[in-house]
Amino acid sequence: MNWLDRIIPPKIKGGRDSGSGVPKGLWRKCNGCQAVLYAEELVSSFEVCPKCDHHHRIGGQRRLKSFFGATSYELIGEEVRPLDALKFRDLKKYKDRLNEAIRKCDSSEALLVAQGTLIDQAVVVAAFDFSFMGGSMGAVVGERFVRGVDRAIEERIPFICFSASGGARMQEALFSLMQLSKTVAALKRLKDEAIPYISVLTDPTMGGVSASFAMLGDVIIAEPKALVGFAGQRVIEQTVREKLPEGFQRAEFLLEHGSIDMIVARSELPASIHRMLSSLYFEPRSQTRVFA
Amino acid sequence: MIYDHLDFEKPIAELEEKIEELERVSAKDEDGIDFSAEIQKLKVKCQEKTKDIFSRLNASQITQIARHPDRPYTLDYISILIENFQELHGDRHYSDDSAIVAGIGTFKGIPVALIGHQKGRDARERTYRNWGMPRPEGYRKAQRIMSMAERFKMPLLTFIDTPGAYPGVGAEERGQAEAIACSIEKLTDLKTPVISTVIGEGGSGGALAIGVCDHLIMLEYSTYSVISPEGCAAILWKSGDKAKEAAEAMGVTTRHLSGHGLVDTVIKEPLGGVHRDIAPVIDSLEGILEAQIKRLSGMPVEEMLEQRYQRLMDYGKFTEK
Ligand SMILES: [Zn+2]
Numbered sequence: 320m321n322w323l324d325r326i327i328p329p330k331i332k333g334g335r336d337s338g339s340g341v342p343k344g345l346w347r348k349c350n351g352c353q354a355v356l357y358a359e360e361l362v363s364s365f366e367v368c369p370k371c372d373h374h375h376r377i378g379g380q381r382r383l384k385s386f387f388g389a390t391s392y393e394l395i396g397e398e399v400r401p402l403d404a405l406k407f408r409d410l411k412k413y414k415d416r417l418n419e420a421i422r423k424c425d426s427s428e429a430l431l432v433a434q435g436t437l438i439d440q441a442v443v444v445a446a447f448d449f450s451f452m453g454g455s456m457g458a459v460v461g462e463r464f465v466r467g468v469d470r471a472i473e474e475r476i477p478f479i480c481f482s483a484s485g486g487a488r489m490q491e492a493l494f495s496l497m498q499l500s501k502t503v504a505a506l507k508r509l510k511d512e513a514i515p516y517i518s519v520l521t522d523p524t525m526g527g528v529s530a531s532f533a534m535l536g537d538v539i540i541a542e543p544k545a546l547v548g549f550a551g552q553r554v555i556e557q558t559v560r561e562k563l564p565e566g567f568q569r570a571e572f573l574l575e576h577g578s579i580d581m582i583v584a585r586s587e588l589p590a591s592i593h594r595m596l597s598s599l600y601f602e603p604r605s606q607t608r609v610f611a
Numbered sequence: 612m613i614y615d616h617l618d619f620e621k622p623i624a625e626l627e628e629k630i631e632e633l634e635r636v637s638a639k640d641e642d643g644i645d646f647s648a649e650i651q652k653l654k655v656k657c658q659e660k661t662k663d664i665f666s667r668l669n670a671s672q673i674t675q676i677a678r679h680p681d682r683p684y685t686l687d688y689i690s691i692l693i694e695n696f697q698e699l700h701g702d703r704h705y706s707d708d709s710a711i712v713a714g715i716g717t718f719k720g721i722p723v724a725l726i727g728h729q730k731g732r733d734a735r736e737r738t739y740r741n742w743g744m745p746r747p748e749g750y751r752k753a754q755r756i757m758s759m760a761e762r763f764k765m766p767l768l769t770f771i772d773t774p775g776a777y778p779g780v781g782a783e784e785r786g787q788a789e790a791i792a793c794s795i796e797k798l799t800d801l802k803t804p805v806i807s808t809v810i811g812e813g814g815s816g817g818a819l820a821i822g823v824c825d826h827l828i829m830l831e832y833s834t835y836s837v838i839s840p841e842g843c844a845a846i847l848w849k850s851g852d853k854a855k856e857a858a859e860a861m862g863v864t865t866r867h868l869s870g871h872g873l874v875d876t877v878i879k880e881p882l883g884g885v886h887r888d889i890a891p892v893i894d895s896l897e898g899i900l901e902a903q904i905k906r907l908s909g910m911p912v913e914e915m916l917e918q919r920y921q922r923l924m925d926y927g928k929f930t931e932k
Contacts, residue, residue: 399929399930405862487816493873495837495927499795500819504924505922549614555780558777
């Protein structure tokens with residue numbers, strides 16, 4: 320079983336949430352409590368189970384909508400599109416995998432970046448789409464991320480990233496590894512400008528994404544029960560040859576071990592992040608700070 | 612000397628054994644039979660066979676050479692290149708990770724800081740060095756030495772040779788991902804020249820954590836990749852024994868990587884690999900390190916950092932529509 324099979328619950332494989340909106344069928348089963356729910360109910364709650372609070376994965380566009388609410392936002396770096404420079408081929412051609420992902424998802428790549436307004440505060444938001452090739456980070460993800468950070472520096476507005484990724488995109492080989500240093504170097508400039516960066520870890524955040532920008536937030540928030548770590552659980556099990564402890568690499572485990580600041584429910588994220596940004600002092604470009 | 616041989620080196624091994632056998636016989640031969648002509652003939656044959664095999668190595672064979680148990684490790688290079696090497700230990704928080712060695716010394720009279728992955732030679736040392744797979748403490752020790760290098764204006768030389776960061780329960784509990792991320796962050800704008808050399812295996816984030824640099828050197832038969840060929844095969848081919856295909860597809864060798872502009876200098880290895888003769892590799896490495904330290908030290912720091920930044924920004928190909 321590979322990491323992808325392991326982290327995608329069997330029930331959503333195949334008919335997985337496309338991220339776009341309305342899933343097929345009238346009923347859906349919660350992956351947490353197995354309760355049968357109105358599909359529409361899950362859509363309006365942004366994929367959080369009203370019965371057990373299980374946070375299902377959510378696509379890039381819907382993540383942006385859930386965060387910005389009714390206000391509009393402007394996508395950044397949408398013009399940046401994937402290129403199969405290595406003509407990579409495993410069981411399938413990388414090109415075919417890309418086309419399949421583009422067809423299936425409402426996101427044009429595994430990362431969407433947008434500038435919008437959070438209540439009264441202009442922000443840049445980067446949102447991963449796990450349904451696009453496991454949210455894997457290749458050249459497009461790296462470039463869009465950097466363009467988002469550059470915009471935040473230019474406008475002197477906070478940068479927020481919602482991670483959901485299995486790690487680097489193997490089909491882009493060493494180029495994908497180099498996206499770790501590329502994204503981190505851009506973020507360092509944001510930090511040096513004293514502009515806040517909030518990292519939100521959602522299920523799952525692993526490998527090259529956790530080992531780069533995801534763990535470097537001024538404030539790191541995780542959604543409840545999100546799986547977050549460097550190494551995949553199967554690899555660890557094979558290495559240490561023992562069963563992993565209950566709740567290992569879950570958000571609650573990370574909080575307990577001092578790796579993150581807090582766990583916040585999806586519905587609370589906009590208010591919670593807005594509150595945080597109101598406290599983190601940073602100088603807006605206009606030098607006049609708006610107090611809500 | 613008989614080396615550990617890899618599968619594809621079998622024909623070479625057989626010839627070497629024959630030569631060794633003949634040399635042993637002639638050394639204690641009392642009848643005065645002269646085998647030297649025969650030995651010479653075999654040596655030429657062996658040389659040709661080696662040349663032949665090494666001229667058409669595939670990516671998976673090169674991966675095996677990069678992991679060769681006789682291959683020189685970080686401390687081997689340091690012991691030859693560096694005078695007055697003083698190893699420094701510990702991350703000051705939890706423990707000392709022996710999978711990463713770090714310290715200070717002088718290189719051609721220049722004070723330098725050194726960080727490298729370290730593998731073990733025999734069974735006991737291999738365990739002690741954790742097969743060159745660092746835990747968070749290793750990266751935090753590295754960060755400590757990076758800071759020192761910056762403060763004392765010492766060029767930083769790093770040596771990369773790891774299958775990857777250690778995938779263990781404790782490593783996760785103590786923040787492996789954060790440790791790697793912080794190491795990368797520190798190197799992206801460290802205000803001193805950073806020169807990295809991949810001497811064996813460049814395994815993923817665990818390698819990059821000490822590999823963000825101004826000049827990247829790779830030894831001819833070293834590899835650098837985002838995931839091990841075995842790991843890639845298990846995920847994409849759903850079968851670990853497709854590692855050969857995965858190594859080829861990812862292009863983990865210096866030939867592929869330099870073709871894509873991902874490596875600055877490739878150092879040629881002697882026939883059969885650097886473990887057969889380290890001297891020519893040391894010569895080249897010494898020359899390149901000296902030239903690069905000179906070039907980078909002669910540059911205003913801001914300019915050096917801007918170049919480092921632009922190198923990072925240029926990684927990756929995409930279209931714009
Ligand atoms: Zn539920």
